[in-house]
Amino acid sequence: MLESARPSEFLAKRARGNRLKRLRIQRMKPEIATVIVDTSSPETDKMLTGDIDNSSDMIRPCHMALPVEEEPKEDTRDVTSSFVTGGGHSGDEKMSKRLNYVSHGTMSVIGRRRAMEDAMTVEPEIAEGEFSFFAVYDGHGGSRVSDACRVRLHHLLGKEIESYRGGGGTDWEKVMMACFAEMDEEVKGLSDGEFGREESSLSSSVKTAGSTAVVVVVAKEEVVVANCGDSRAVLCRNVGAVPLSRDHKPDRPDEKERVETAGGRVINWNGCRVSGVLATSRSIGDQYLKPYVISEPEVTVNKRTRSDNFLIIASDGLWDVVSNDVACQVVKRCLDGQMRKRFSEGSAAKAASMLVELAMAKGSEDNISIIVVELKKSS
Numbered sequence: 001m002l003e004s005a006r007p008s009e010f011l012a013k014r015a016r017g018n019r020l021k022r023l024r025i026q027r028m029k030p031e032i033a034t035v036i037v038d039t040s041s042p043e044t045d046k047m048l049t050g051d052i053d054n055s056s057d058m059i060r061p062c063h064m065a066l067p068v069e070e071e072p073k074e075d076t077r078d079v080t081s082s083f084v085t086g087g088g089h090s091g092d093e094k095m096s097k098r099l100n101y102v103s104h105g106t107m108s109v110i111g112r113r114r115a116m117e118d119a120m121t122v123e124p125e126i127a128e129g130e131f132s133f134f135a136v137y138d139g140h141g142g143s144r145v146s147d148a149c150r151v152r153l154h155h156l157l158g159k160e161i162e163s164y165r166g167g168g169g170t171d172w173e174k175v176m177m178a179c180f181a182e183m184d185e186e187v188k189g190l191s192d193g194e195f196g197r198e199e200s201s202l203s204s205s206v207k208t209a210g211s212t213a214v215v216v217v218v219a220k221e222e223v224v225v226a227n228c229g230d231s232r233a234v235l236c237r238n239v240g241a242v243p244l245s246r247d248h249k250p251d252r253p254d255e256k257e258r259v260e261t262a263g264g265r266v267i268n269w270n271g272c273r274v275s276g277v278l279a280t281s282r283s284i285g286d287q288y289l290k291p292y293v294i295s296e297p298e299v300t301v302n303k304r305t306r307s308d309n310f311l312i313i314a315s316d317g318l319w320d321v322v323s324n325d326v327a328c329q330v331v332k333r334c335l336d337g338q339m340r341k342r343f344s345e346g347s348a349a350k351a352a353s354m355l356v357e358l359a360m361a362k363g364s365e366d367n368i369s370i371i372v373v374e375l376k377k378s379s
Contacts (some may be wrong), residue, residue, distance in 0.1 A: 037369045105349030106357055107356050109319060114236040117143045118315050118369040119150035119211075126158045132218040133157065134371050136231045138315040140278070141209035145187050145285040153183050157215070172217075173299045176226035180213070180284065184295035187285045210278070212286030213297070214245055216313055218373065221304055223311070226297040229317045230278045234324045236331065238307040241324035244300055247316075248282040250274050253337065255281040264292030308375045310335065310348070317368035331353050331372055348372040 012085050014215045091282050110116045117139035126133045137147030160175045160182075190206045212229025225233045227245035235242040248255055251272035259266055259274055259281055267276035274281055288295045312327050319327075334351035352370045359368050 037339060042307075049243045063222045079259050080190050086191070087376065097343055103348045104371060104373040105347055105352045106371045107349070107352040108367075109356055109360070109367065110369050111360065112365045115143070115270045116367055117211075117251075118317070118367040119143065119146040120369050120371060121150050121154055122371065123154045126154055126217075127161045130219070131161075132373075133215070134218070134311070134313055134342060134373060135213060135215045136286075136313050136315050136369050136371060137211045137213050138229065138231050138317075138367070139209065140212040140283075141286075144190055144206055145209045146149075146211040148187050148190060149183060149284060152186060153179065153213065153215065156182050156186075160328055172224045172226075172301050176215070176224075176297050176299045180226065180295050181213075183213075184284050206285075207287045208323070210283040210293070212248075212280055212282075212315070213284055214313060215297075216244075216311060218311075218375070219304075220246055223302045223304060223308075223375075224299070225302070228282045228284060228297040230319075231313075232324075232328065235302065236309045236312065236328040237305070240308065241328040242302075243324055244302060246298060248280055248298075250281045250326070252281070259292045259296075262291045264289075304375065310375055311371075311372070311373040312355070313371040314355070315367060315369045317364050317366035318355060318370055321359050321362040321364045322355065326358075327355055330358060335374065349376050 061366070063134060071170075089245075106118075106120055106122060108118055108120055113191075119139065121133065121135045121137075123133040124236050125131070135149070135153065137146040137149045150208045157175070157179045160179045161170060164171050164175045186379075187206070187209075192203060202285070212231045213227070214229070214231040214233050215226045216233050217224040223235065225244040227233065228248065230247040231245075231251060232247060233244040244257065246252075249272065250259060250266040251258060256272075258267050264274055265276075266272050266274060269276040271279055273279050274289055278286060278289055278293060280293075282296065283295055284295045310331055331348075331351040331354075334354055335348070349372075351372045355370050356368050
């Protein structure tokens with residue numbers, strides 16, 4: 001009996017070890033505050049309500065100076081966290097056009113998945129420093145398309161902004177449509193491992209890989225959102241949560257009609273899916289599902305007001321288990337310092353980490369990637 005129990009005991013220990021390895025936090029850049037989150041702790045609920053003392057070591061700030069490295073070819077970036085303040089650039093004349101937010105924080109975790117397919121991009125200045133760029137990409141069928149978007153899409157956007165800029169300002173709908181169409185064309189020519197992480201031999205071909213994309217451009221007077229898929233951007237104002245994008249789900253009436261008009265079918269197979277396969281009706285890539293699944297984004301342009309507090313940009317690993325209103329309440333409590341301190345000050349990075357921990361505690365089974373952007377209306 002003892003001999004027969006040893007293999008299962010060994011496998012259980014190895015599984016626990018692999019999970020701990022997937023959940024460890026590694027940093028992408030030097031000189032940033034990294035947060036180590038223990039989501040398995042029974043103290044999770046207390047932490048989210050602020051009812052926990054400072055002695056808890058569920059979250060430990062960790063500061064280490066690491067060299068900047070090239071993007072790794074294999075998926076070593078299981079969990080990442082970063083925090084960047086905007087105020088450090090206040091003395092730079094080049095930055096004066098676009099200093100429109102206080103700070104931003106990001107966190108991305110592999111969660112309960114076996115591979116990391118999410119990607120994020122933060123570019124504090126594009127188009128000669130006039131705009132700030134934030135994006136979350138949720139890949140499927142591998143990480144090739146999401147990695148390609150992470151590397152290329154903001155460059156394409158900068159080029160399109162210059163092309164479509166007119167005397168009356170930027171035509172954002174034309175800019176975003178052209179940008180997403182060009183990105184979709186580029187991924188057709190991807191080769192395995194061309195961007196970022198290599199995929200295993202068991203992964204699907206590039207033709208069956210794709211990614212959602214939610215892109216947010218913060219300008220001095222407006223916030224522009226382009227969405228393709230089921231990642232989401234939410235603006236939190238004094239009055240509450242204001243969704244800036246609508247999820248492209250196959251069972252959304254207008255999306256279902258569009259798919260069926262193009263000759264496709266929406267089949268309820270473990271949830272509504274295009275051709276019984278894909279759970280989003282728009283994406284970049286997914287060449288095998290054209291023309292039913294399109295890369296055309298929905299674009300919204302929103303005037304900034306003094307009541308704008310912050311933005312939450314995230315993949316569906318968050319939104320599948322946390323509502324817009326609850327997410328805004330958690331971030332607001334973090335930024336207002338209403339949760340007992342684990343950091344030297346309230347920050348967007350702290351808020352992003354809290355949202356990740358909440359999603360994990362609520363049973364999210366997907367990769368989770370979150371960007372929190374603090375907004376400040378110029379007087």
